[in-house]
Amino acid sequence: NAGVTQTPKFQVLKTGQSMTLQCAQDMNHNSMYWYRQDPGMGLRLIYYSASEGTTDKGEVPNGYNVSRLNKREFSLRLESAAPSQTSVYFCASDHRVMNTEAFFGQGTRLTVV
């Protein structure tokens, strides 16, 4: 089982460039999430999608947009990257009701210069 797959694994952007982080899960989960991890701050929720067709803001949504393309895929877009968005991004998914364990991808390490 692949679980949660994130692409790319590494990316360097220049300030002002845009990019989309991709996430796909093959566990038939209803809910998907995007977190960012910064040193000394743990993981913070950016956006989430409780079910296909819905998205909501998390704790730190500014500068990001998301798309729940279908049940499997949940993308995170940076329209105009800033150095403050340098971070490691994790996608996660869970069944929301039947199993409250969240499964995480391997992360995308993004550097904005």
Next chain:
Amino acid sequence: AQSVTQLDSQVPVFEEAPVELRCNYSSSVSVYLFWYVQYPNQGLQLLLKYLSGSTLVKGINGFEAEFNKSQTSFHLRKPSVHISDTAEYFCAVSELTGGGNKLTFGTGTQLKVEL
């Protein structure tokens, strides 16, 4: 709003010694509690979780945690650590709502096991 506090940012310990990683939380409603482990350059892996029932929860790799509602704590313990336990450990809480299972994480505790 919920929050999680992990007071110890780093915990050094010798191999085969016991260890306790502390976690306290605050929430106005009932919560689910989790411990995740992150090895270098990897994603997070669930160690154990408390949803309901027995307050002593056993997880993978010999770890266990005890839920204490009166002290709002969920400390992680292992009686004898191994060098391979060196990793970062995150405590997390969630309020299961119609809006999904959003996790709030602590800032993490780096466990360093030394020979």
